[in-house]
Amino acid sequence: NYQTKEDQEILHSLHRESSCQGFAWATDLSTDLESQLSVSCKCYEAANEILQFSDLKSQNPEHYVQVLKRMGNIRNEIGVFYMNQAAALQGERVGDSQL
Numbered sequence: 762n763y764q765t766k767e768d769q770e771i772l773h774s775l776h777r778e779s780s781c782q783g784f785a786w787a788t789d790l791s792t793d794l795e796s797q798l799s800v801s802c803k804c805y806e807a808a809n810e811i812l813q814f815s816d817l818k819s820q821n822p823e824h825y826v827q828v829l830k831r832m833g834n835i836r837n838e839i840g841v842f843y844m845n846q847a848a849a850l851q852g853e854r855v856g857d858s859q860l
Contacts, residue, residue: 798839805832 764772776785787804791797808828812818818825 795842798835798842802832802835802839805835 787800787807791800805828809825809832812825812828
């Protein structure tokens with residue numbers, strides 16, 4: 762929820778040195794968990810595309826497998842996030858109906 766001086770310096774350097782504006786969304790830090798999960802998923806999806814379309818997948822299959830595993834993990838985390846939100850909403854509805 763807060764950035765250290767080192768975090769701020771790294772972000773500033775990253776923004777300054779980055780020549781690819783197509784991935785600027787990856788460096789926009791948010792304290793919102795849903796946004797963080799979404800950005801993480803986009804990063805792994807981008808890595809997957811790079812590996813597939815640059816023939817790196819066949820050169821280093823271990824990296825490809827790791828990216829797929831991590832992409833699966835982040836998608837599971839997103840599912841858990843939404844299930845917890847749904848459970849909280851249902852709990853509120855049950856609580857309101859008992860009043």
